Amino acid sequence: MPTVPHIVIEDLTVQYRVKDNTVLALEGVSIDVPPRSFVGIVGPSGCGKTTLLKVLSGVLKATRGRVLIDGRLIEKSDLSGKIGHIFQRPLLLPWRTALGNVLLTTEIASKEISQRDRVADARRWLSLTGLAGFEDRLPHELSGGMQQRVSLCRALAFRPPILLMDEPFAALDEITREAMQEELLRLWSATESTVIFVTHSISEAVLLSERVIVMTVRPGRVDEIIDVPFSRPRGEELRGSPRFTELVQHIRHKLRGVPGELRAAS
């Protein structure tokens, strides 16, 4: 298994052209992502969160600044087979069963492992996410939450050192979303991956992350970096605790441009 890299984003600026206008999607973004950490990026729509993920996955080039992985400039080839993606929509292959969809990534990225072991492993991931018994169902026979679980298994199955998650639970109802958040934490503690998690839900970012990056909109800039003090495992009790609510409130004020009461007090 590849070692978990240390990702450093330095002064990242991304500009692109839309018709005759140049859009400044990101400006001077610097983020340090230690190995095995869980970093949440929160901000309103249009703050360049998705752009940031695209740069990290090597699809988009930086206009200025750089992304270093273990001190080396990223190249697309270095990242090959190292990043698991989870998108807003499950994006499963409708003709493959749940099991077949989980196998997709390992078929490509883990060819050295025998087919039998890959199938056994995929089954294990499915049962870890509560999908035992649903292995042979097609995506359209599964609920939205179950589909997103399959998508999560697909990303985890090839044990990528980096997981990029782009608002993965945004399309789910609240109850399913909360269950998925706790599931993700459980799964993550069992893996070695570094997670970069983009969301526009503040409480989600606080609950999941060790470090929350608060971003502003147009251009996307880092407004504040918050190290979340809560110990793990985090679950139901934390959601209701006053310290949790306070931190969420603080970030909310930050995003709305209102001076935070918390900061005024301290």
Place this chain on the structure above:
Amino acid sequence: MRYVARLAGQAGVFTAFFLCWEALVDGLRIKPVILPAPTLIFSTMAKNWSYLLDNTWPTLFAVTGGFVLAAAFGFVIAVGIAYSRWISEMTYPFLVAAQVLPKVALAPLFLIWFGFGLTPKVVIAALIAFFPIVINTARGLGSVEPELIQYMHSLGASWREVFFKISLPWALPYIFASFRISITLAVVGAVVGEFISSDNGLGYVINYANASLDTDVMFGGIFALSALGVILFLIVVLVERMVLSWHVAVEGIPETM
């Protein structure tokens, strides 16, 4: 039970149609040369069944030949259009112009180029069947979620892996939709070819009977032709259901055209 009721209803429409026709011919005393009654047509077909069957094979051959050619060339060109912006931009106006052109109008020309017999029939059938396949296949290949393709490439997938694991299955529902359209168009093409330059096939039967005012034989040819078209269409639908069982389950029974 609902399935049986639906089938009975569908058969009922056919029966009602032929009954009205029969009554109309009887009631108005229409001469068989103008419009033969269905009973006369069916008895003529029964009497001449071997003649009709002998002439079904050349038509079937021309239709399938034209369809297979159209599918093969159409697929290759669609792949070019889907994966090369340059090819797509360069060829699209030409394809649209060619599609708008009534291919039937080219049939007399093919008589000059390819002479008498099978070749012009196959060429016309292929030409008519070609465009829906190109356009649908290109659209299907182009409709794959780009994020999924990027994901696959980020995993180190080769072009072939992406094509066969993702793009091609993704495009198959589009491709089969075009096959359903094209198989019926190929029948039209083959018959036009037989009208103009052939001494066999159901198109020839219709044309020849027309010249000798054997209207009942003409109708026999037409009925045989539509039966052939329906059977070919059903074969395509059957293959589609076998290959795309997942898609039929998602989308329901495909609409017929």
